[in-house]
Amino acid sequence: MSVVNDFTIQVATVNGSGSQTANLVLLRSIFQMGVPVSGKNLFPSNIAGLPTWFTIRANHRGYIARKKEIDLLVAMNPETAKEDVLSLEPGRTVVYDEPLKLNALRDDLKFYPVPFDKIVAEVCPDAKLRRLVKNMIYDGVLARLLSIDLAEMEKALGKQLGKKPKAMELNGNALKAGFKYASENFEATDAYKIERLNKTAGQILVEGNAAAAMGCMFGGATVVAWYPITPSSSLPESLIGYLRKYRMDKQTGKATFAVVQAEDEIAAIGMVLGAGWAGARAMTSTSGPGISLMSEFAGLSYYAEIPGVIFNVQRVGPSTGLPTRTAQGDILFAALNSHGDTRHPLLLPGSVEECFSMAIDSFDLSERLQTLVYVMSDLDLGMNTWMSPTFTYPDKPIDRGKVLDEAKVRELGASWGRYKDVDGDAVPWRSLPDTKAPSFFTRGSGHNAMAVYSERPDDYQNNLDRLARKFVTAKSMVPAPVVNLRNGAKIGIVAYGSSSFATEESRDQLREQHGIETSYLRLRAYPFTADLDDFIRRHERVYVVEQNRDAQMLGLMKMDLDASLITKLSSVLHYNGLPIDARSITDGILAKEGK
Amino acid sequence: MSVVNDFTIQVATVNGSGSQTANLVLLRSIFQMGVPVSGKNLFPSNIAGLPTWFTIRANHRGYIARKKEIDLLVAMNPETAKEDVLSLEPGRTVVYDEPLKLNALRDDLKFYPVPFDKIVAEVCPDAKLRRLVKNMIYDGVLARLLSIDLAEMEKALGKQLGKKPKAMELNGNALKAGFKYASENFEATDAYKIERLNKTAGQILVEGNAAAAMGCMFGGATVVAWYPITPSSSLPESLIGYLRKYRMDKQTGKATFAVVQAEDEIAAIGMVLGAGWAGARAMTSTSGPGISLMSEFAGLSYYAEIPGVIFNVQRVGPSTGLPTRTAQGDILFAALNSHGDTRHPLLLPGSVEECFSMAIDSFDLSERLQTLVYVMSDLDLGMNTWMSPTFTYPDKPIDRGKVLDEAKVRELGASWGRYKDVDGDAVPWRSLPDTKAPSFFTRGSGHNAMAVYSERPDDYQNNLDRLARKFVTAKSMVPAPVVNLRNGAKIGIVAYGSSSFATEESRDQLREQHGIETSYLRLRAYPFTADLDDFIRRHERVYVVEQNRDAQMLGLMKMDLDASLITKLSSVLHYNGLPIDARSITDGILAKEGK
Amino acid sequence: MSDAPSTPAKKVNRLGLDLASYRGSKTTLCAGCGHNAITERIIDAFYEMGIDAKKVLKLSGIGCSSKSPAYFLNQAHGFNSVHGRMPSVATGAMLANASMMAIGVSGDGDTGAIGAGQFMHLMRRNLPIIYIVEDNGCYGLTKGQFSPTADQGSKAKNGVVNELPPLDLCALAIELGASFVARSFSGDKKQLLSILKAAIAHKGTCLIDVISPCVTFNDHEGSTKSYAYVKDHDEVLGEVTFVPYFEDINVEYEAGSTTNVKMHDGSHLYLRKIAEDYNPSDKMAAIHLLHDTARRGEFATGVFYIEPDKEDFTTSLNMVDTPLAFLTTEQVRPPKAVLDQLMDGLK
């Protein structure tokens, strides 16, 4: 009996060897057959020549988180082939480059040797191109082994290569040659199979960074200052593409945006604050090392109350660390980012869909609160390929918050003060240059409510207190958590961001395999809302799932929550640089439950 | 009846007007009379022309924290004179510049008008010098009013001016002229009086930054890289003076140190890490904005395990804030300083004496742990003048920690790995360049225990886990808290750093004025030791006293402590930029106690 | 009232504004600080050029110098940002609203030390800004430490000797691509005013290095940035007289050997040469002059280099005319059809 629509394929290659096309074609062809999929690329921190693993998970129930176990290995990389094969569970399948002779390693696996070089030589006369085309052959082999419709592969290839007839032809031939070789040499296997389903209609395949970039465009970002860094770069780079295509003024052909590749992250955030101060919707995108460098400016923005959006596509620490490994490791640092008493709101997208929608919302939130907003994505969410429902067009116009217009200037008159709380929500009205509103001088904390220079202790403390109250106001503006309560569940789970899909899958495992019902609260923002308190109160024990060592979100929760609630909390942590998987969460919870 | 040896004098001047000498002479003359004193300078963030207040507290019980109420005001600054006078409690004394006519403002104060310009014209023929000498006159007036021995003032003046005969003469004359004027014009007042005591023998007067600088010299600092910033600059600047005097090699006249004024704080910390890596005892000194800029390197040092010492003389946030206002506001940010999972040990000097001793210890601690150590001073401790017992010469030689020497290389042989835990304390052995020990390549987290490049999930996680264990080892190396338990006390107080003196005074107030016994734990380091748990366990309610808005140390405690202990904790906070005072703590505790 | 005695007409500029309208808050710098004199000249220049202060953005880093923007043009929005980072803040602000005129004030520490990288990249971008370095060879606000423009061998009050050669910000600015590079002295009213007016008319980066003595910390022997020293060693490159387009061409200046530079806005700048062969459009000659004078321990002053037609950064970004800051939802949010199209491509 074969496993249908529920297995994981891993392609082990070397980076720079051009396997990306083959992998995406494989992914997409399964998707086109209506079977939910996700693709994860585990790549090294160099450009070419080091081991890379692309993992495709197909799952009829729609689980799209990482799964630990590999069911089918495509072993193209001599360097890792042995270890890759040795780490498989018994009974699994290996497609491999024939000269590697991997079949000698174990006898509890199914081996399919493929003479890639021989086949590619036949279909690709130009020797220089063979390296690129070779990978397409394993797609053909897999089409045959997994019963994937070859036509779907060809369609996917077309989508991937676009209008490049020569490339289409070469790759198409390689695909067919692989299929043919498998048909002729391997008895039809029953182990793993893709069968048509109807579970991907209305769905898209997209990376979180591209989704966020679309969000930025529709969110009305006007100034983008960035500095390249893995795994963030593809966000601004996608955004540049979208802006150049969709944000040029129809009449004049001129840009409704400015994008600057800054000289570093300090300059990037400086430009964002300068632009935000002068009235743009400004943003930057970076990763941990950039967040570190932005700390000083972040503090200034908090006190001077300047809007701006920072996308933090998180990777593990530190700098000179592993830029291609994922983590949710900057939570505490971002929330507290700067010396002195400082707090920043965080948005926590839990899907590519939310990368899109929260990108849009982040600009409104930032302008309404007049403070920096951090959108905390991560490498897994940002750079991997996720299935998602199509995105929803925003139904509200852009909200620029409390910006003085002529009417408001008349209304407030002399009572206006840049840092005066006239509405009781601790959010003052701001005045933009080049308008009819009064001008003012912007500084850090050395000012009174009227923005006049002051070193008075009372002015300083009053301002600090108002800023604290503003952070309370923020609770009413940030997206509430998504709560799923189960009748009678004693256990609650709190998770956020890219841990969400694995957490949902883990809840199924706990219920189905261990008879444990759990409720779930998915955080979507910091500061926390009262929903969190309610949720914890309703449950006996609450597990906080995160991808870092130091239980960072739990740390933030402890700082805010009533001590009686804290006694209920404990952590399930995953921090080896790989995306979290459901089994790790399930095992973590079972262990703490004493099971 | 007069108040003897227990009052506060405030001199209100304009900065740049040369009042520092007069103020220190006044301070020192009281000190010389055996009466405990402390001096605090509240100065603006500019160089000349803005209001400055110098406050001297004399207290026979030895309280040296700030006291809120002013008993005797010397009003020299026309700009603030009115507000200064209006804010006094009834019955207090005002010495003022006659033309200001302050006596018209209130009739519940004692006023002593002094025609400073007239007097100075008589004693100082050179008109250009009068501005400088004028202040000495109020010292003379006060000597008379407070019964301070004029000879002690002259002695203090000698100490201050050293071997400058002309300056001595001019200032001495002004002093005498003031004394004479007061003798002739004011009836001997009884309100406040200094009487000789014997409570300053064996004590010194010193600022925390100078004390820390001495500690750095005796601690064997060899590389100092710094960037000017208030209120830190006087630490490295004092250090330069000490090093040039006491750390030149006798035989060759050459320096046993290198001091570099770096181009900014990023360069300063980079130099510290480069030097620490190559084997120096390296340090920098900065304040909050510098800590923010050092974040990226701080993370690298945590993972690459490079020693170094950072003195953080804290001021309020943010940059462009109030550089001349004090706070304990960088606690959380420093402890967590960098993206990713990172923790840094903090030393928390609670007196100028500890500024000295902890500076010495910080280098040993940093080298023993092979990590950055933050010494968390602040403006109040660092720049104000404190009475202190004389400092103790270190009784142990310098401890450079686990540095491979030839014997150890032979012993460990091939089993050595730069990041290998051979001793079970999670602290590996390090190898320095230019020794017989093996070389290795230093990177952030992309390495295994042998310092070989690795992107393996298990290597990464193992290393993170070892680093976490190393932080546990740190608990056995950092100074334990100072605990004072009171029989039957239900209330415990936790404080640290410059809050200590006010906290001790507040305990006396609580006991003597409100009948409340309290125990006290003074934190001296992060990570916390088990003493803290014990202390909390012993008490029903524990108040954590800090000088920041966000209860930062409490936040760190919550992250570490068992939830059952957290329920006992609450905060007493002071964050208006002025040094904390006992009354604020007492009131804060009383309010929470419902009294 | 109609029967009020007639008063002499208040002197006003082309906008009908008097000089006072161009002032700022009261200075909190030391009496006699060179920075205050520069502030005065800035006020004069904006007044005389008849610039609408509401169209000006004032930006700075941190330092005594960086406090100055609070002391001029109260009608303009100002931003005292963080140490060394005025260039990036100014860049962002000008992107948000490219119709504004930016004036950035920095110090030699702010620009030459912590801000060196941002300084370089602003020059390279040729951002339209008047970038004034109030150059006193020391860190005034932190009490007199050496800055990177301190003279080699000069001695601070505490006896420490500066062993490092000074940065020449003008030579660097020219090398880096700034399109208007000048130096003056805070005490030279006439020259500084002319240069500032010329800078106001130029579109692109105007780097003006103004020697500005710190009377408190750097006015000691051994420092070349003290008043006395500068007065003796101030080599005036040429007198600058500026003819703004809204005034008669008929300005008083001596004829002679002049270079007529056509400014961005059509106005002209005449340089009176001292060196017979000096040409402000020749980079190499400018660098040469700077090196030569520096070698002699002198400061050249004047406008060293102008490239009036060099494209500035905001122009190169091809933005719509409406400032980005004021675009509406309709202008910045593509229609739903675009989202649909994008979604289709991902199905």
Place this chain on the structure above:
Amino acid sequence: MSDAPSTPAKKVNRLGLDLASYRGSKTTLCAGCGHNAITERIIDAFYEMGIDAKKVLKLSGIGCSSKSPAYFLNQAHGFNSVHGRMPSVATGAMLANASMMAIGVSGDGDTGAIGAGQFMHLMRRNLPIIYIVEDNGCYGLTKGQFSPTADQGSKAKNGVVNELPPLDLCALAIELGASFVARSFSGDKKQLLSILKAAIAHKGTCLIDVISPCVTFNDHEGSTKSYAYVKDHDEVLGEVTFVPYFEDINVEYEAGSTTNVKMHDGSHLYLRKIAEDYNPSDKMAAIHLLHDTARRGEFATGVFYIEPDKEDFTTSLNMVDTPLAFLTTEQVRPPKAVLDQLMDGLK
């Protein structure tokens, strides 16, 4: 064993070490990357100069280029620090142990963008270091974005055009005070080796800008940093032959118009001039040459500037001979009497 057949003597240098002793780990850069060729030349140079690798510190920032130190001199301690901050790390390391020789490897992004400020100040200090910029006009490791040395007008693979003029790191280094400034091309084995050897003998900052094509991201039309383009436009300033002090003066080189530069360690460097009047001790001439060639869209290569006697930073600090890293408690802790004296002063 004594009866083993005799093998031909392994080629060794003056320390009796073979070339292999100077190698590092296997490169993980792209095949054909210019950076690898530079690594090879570094190995050759240290081998030929007979330098004890244990006396070398290898330092870098972040980037493909900054990975290089792992690929040479395995016997040396290496430090792959953070992006753009190699200069400060190197400075600290050399203070800790001034007896070492430092080699820093950086990229054009690492040095010209995020590291511009530290680059400036290292040059200004004349820190003794061989500072190599592996200059490919792009950010290799982050996949090919433009760096500040990318040519104006060149087009990245994604179609974005670089509108900004390139920084000339050599001209800047000369302006800033580096005492040895050169440029070469990663593919020019002979010249690069000579320059490296000369740099090894020089004490002070040796800035070597090595054009090093990125075969993966920048080897496209429009980029002047690609192999093909550079080969066509590579203007060789002069052949450099180095005579190290431990070898015979008798080195093969053509006689002709030469400048004999006395190096810090007593050895000599001969430059063969192409331009008749070129003199590597003349700053202005060097800057002139760089501007001229740059204007023509060409790269000058060779040693542009040498100031052999300029005091280096570690020397100016007047440190004791024992490296600070190895001072004992007795050497760094003054006796109790000093503390007593200090305490007395505060009583």
